[in-house]
Amino acid sequence: MKKLLMTSLVCSSVLFAANSEYKYEVTPMISGAITEGNLDLDRNYANAGISLGFNLDDSMFDQIELGILRTLDDVDYKNSNQDTAVTRVFTNVIKEYSLNAKSSLYALAGLGVEVYDNEQFGNETGPFANYGFGYKYKLDNDMAIKADVRHLVSFDNGNNNLLYTVGLAIPFGKKAAPAPIMKEEPKPVVIEEPKKVEEPKVLDSDNDGVIDSLDQCPDTMRGANVDKNGCIVMLDLEVHFPIDSSIIDEKYKHRIKEFAEFLNKHPKLKATIEGHTDYTGTEKYNLWLSKRRANSAFEALKKYDVDPARLKTIGYGETRPKATNKTKEGRAQNRRIEATVSK
Template sequence: MKKIAIALIAATALFAADSAYNYELTPTIGGVHPEGNLGTNEHATIGLRVGRNLENSLLDQVELGFNYSNNIKEFGVKGNAARYFVNVIKDFGLTNNFSLYGLVGAGWEDVSAKFVDNEDGGFGQYGLGLKYKVTDNFALRVEAVDAIKFEHGDHNLFYTLGFAVGFIEKSAPVVVAAPEKPIMPKVVNLDDDNDGVLNDVDKCPNTPAGVVVDETGCEKVIVLRDLGVNFAFDSYKITPKYLDEIKKVAEFMGENPSYRVVLEGHTDSTGAEAYNLKLSEKRANAVAKALENLGVSSSKITTVGYGEAKPVADNKTKEGRAENRRVEAKFNK
């Protein structure tokens, strides 16, 4: 008996069965095979057990039980016996439906006063059983228990079939939700003017729609003065010396075939205003002609002259006037 208890404890970590119900009611039927020296015959027995299913425990159930036999013969004398007991049970799950269980317990046997060799007294018991779960709250139990009397160490072997019914369903375990991590708002970097340059780097936040911009978000302008094509006084002719610079505008148009270019001509303030307006147009047209010769379609070129209206430097100095004689190339999508 001691060895069985030790074996049950050792196996606990490997095979644990659980029940979804707090209590179990089990009517039983079976038989009793007494030890020969008791002088009684093999007889039938019926019983009832009420078990309390345990949680977070080494053991799985504590049960109170009762067995009754009314057709016992002791040396030909008929009588009966009632046995009351308490067991502790450990389940070992084998499959989803089958489990093996072991039990140990103690009780009291109340026998007929007619009997001579069998008297009331206490007993200890141990046993093994097989449990088959038919549904969530109904199972069959087949069990063999050896009941040993304290007085003389006499044995009664009980073999029973039980019909276990679970009742009072266990509460679902409370799952403590992990604290949610605060959701940090995403920093959304917008492009309000839809020019392809985000607001945080856009230096010209209100660029008109369709205007080609540079990496800073400002209108892309190729100033031909910057490229070395600043015109001589009262001149709109482009010398071959500066043709390679204008090629850069043509190359940019070739890289972006959907773009259109606007050539804006400008002059210094020397001379009549009306004359300077015509001269600025001629300068823009001269650059347009050079671009056409470099393969840019005339349908993608627009020219306009502003004369002296948009200076970028001081017209009072020679250097300033030279900077103002220019053509600016601007682009539209």
């Protein structure tokens, strides 16, 4: 029996490789025993054994332990030339209490049977209960060193034994990885996209930033600044001029026509045509030139049947630049006309 235990200790260390995800844990261990003084046995003797742990999920306990310990040498009876070997088979439930990533305390409790090869002086084979406390330290290879103290109490006569054990816990039985069932699920999610048809209430037909359900002026011209009701407040006519010119180029006539049609469609609206320049020239001259540019737009709108009484002109000269005057491109943007619309 002694040779079998020692062989188990060696073989288990070789056969079971460390795994971070496992179902089971085998622990070769050595133990010392301190007997109660009235048992007529040596007070201290050594044991060796092995335990198998079943790791639990969804339970108040973390592990169930099944184990066996047997004396390394026969234990002498006091005042006698007789001796005996002692074998203990036990099962315990174990609860761990983590201290940090590597260390934990644990408590255990359970039942077992102790077998005396030579029953003498009231030392008889029978059941016992035990409880204990231990410390577990995880190594980098997922194995762990375990040490604990266990108090054994015999059912038959109430005799007490104290065991202290040290073991090397080796995990095995890798848990199955979850099947990749989710990979085909994105397709049904994409099918939900037809729900976008239900979004007419958030449409913005004239792209003025106010949705149709709130837009009181649903046909606002492109590029216009609108109020919270979607009605035009300011419009960049996107008409630009060469340096020192107030003549509207043919390529901008369509924009003037578009604005005229908008005004004719909304006869209650009035417009102030604003002229602007870059900072080329004197301030006085630029003011005069900006008024001429506003008047050019005024005359062009009249040709498209806009009532002159609904139009005003004003020139701001170089005082309201839209872009920087330090570049050629910026100055070109500043030579422009805009319109402010009101009721």
